[in-house]
Amino acid sequence: MPHLTRDDTVFVLHLNDEGVTDTENVLGPPQITEINTLLDEVLASEGPAALVTTGAGKFFSTGLDTAWVLEHVDQVDAYTQSVQELLARLLTFPMPTAAAVQGHAFGGGALVAIAHDHIVMRADRGYICMPGITIGASYAPGSVLLVADRLPVRPAHEMLMTGRRYGGELARDLGIADAAVAVDEVLAAAITYGRTHQNTRGRTLGEIKSSRYASTVAALQATVTGVGDQAAIAGS
Numbered sequence: 001m002p003h004l005t006r007d008d009t010v011f012v013l014h015l016n017d018e019g020v021t022d023t024e025n026v027l028g029p030p031q032i033t034e035i036n037t038l039l040d041e042v043l044a045s046e047g048p049a050a051l052v053t054t055g056a057g058k059f060f061s062t063g064l065d066t067a068w069v070l071e072h073v074d075q076v077d078a079y080t081q082s083v084q085e086l087l088a089r090l091l092t093f094p095m096p097t098a099a100a101v102q103g104h105a106f107g108g109g110a111l112v113a114i115a116h117d118h119i120v121m122r123a124d125r126g127y128i129c130m131p132g133i134t135i136g137a138s139y140a141p142g143s144v145l146l147v148a149d150r151l152p153v154r155p156a157h158e159m160l161m162t163g164r165r166y167g168g169e170l171a172r173d174l175g176i177a178d179a180a181v182a183v184d185e186v187l188a189a190a191i192t193y194g195r196t197h198q199n200t201r202g203r204t205l206g207e208i209k210s211s212r213y214a215s216t217v218a219a220l221q222a223t224v225t226g227v228g229d230q231a232a233i234a235g236s
Helices: 029-043 066-071 073-091 108-114 141-150 153-162 168-174 183-196 203-212 214-220 227-235
Strands: 003-007 010-014 050-054 059-061 097-101 104-106 118-122 127-129 179-181
Touching: 003 029, 010 029, 010 183, 029 073, 050 183, 059 108, 066 073, 073 108, 073 141, 073 214, 097 108, 097 183, 104 108, 108 127, 108 141, 118 168, 118 183, 141 153, 141 214, 168 179, 179 183, 203 214
Parallel strands: 010 050, 050 097, 059 104, 097 118, 104 127, 118 179
Antiparallel strands: 003 010
């Protein structure tokens, strides 16, 4: 399950099980619940603070738990909505946030990274990618707007329409990521960003984010319907 560590004023949300580095860090219902609990813990802290999210091993996160989806088609709409609400929460989190993308970030995992204020990627390996178009998987409208709102126009269009995979240096050059560094520097760079801006933590920052991304947040928080029907067709 995801877990939390702390580097002084910077909280580090790990998407992997503690001590485990060989999983895809999927965001299934149990993981979504646990992440929200951990974010509650972060918000309960006082004083300057920042949030960094990272994975371990080969994967940052491959996103939604597709195996769970095919086994629980009747619950897919509620599950998808919980993911969308988490993205809205990260997008408007009232402290500086950074994604330390040390490995592959696909689909929902890419969206989690994109919802952060700042993205640091590994330069030599690992991709960020929205593969829906290549596998016939639809996105909820809020996810599309999140990509469009957070990335430059042409890269956002290409990412959604082609499913292209972007390595760290290319992602940085196109404005998808903010930095591309050696793998052993990814987490440290994200923590440095958080510590640099930790004093912005608070109500004002949350209000600015909520205003800046109001349309996207509204779409992410809208009721999700019909995704379960698509999953049923895909699994039939």
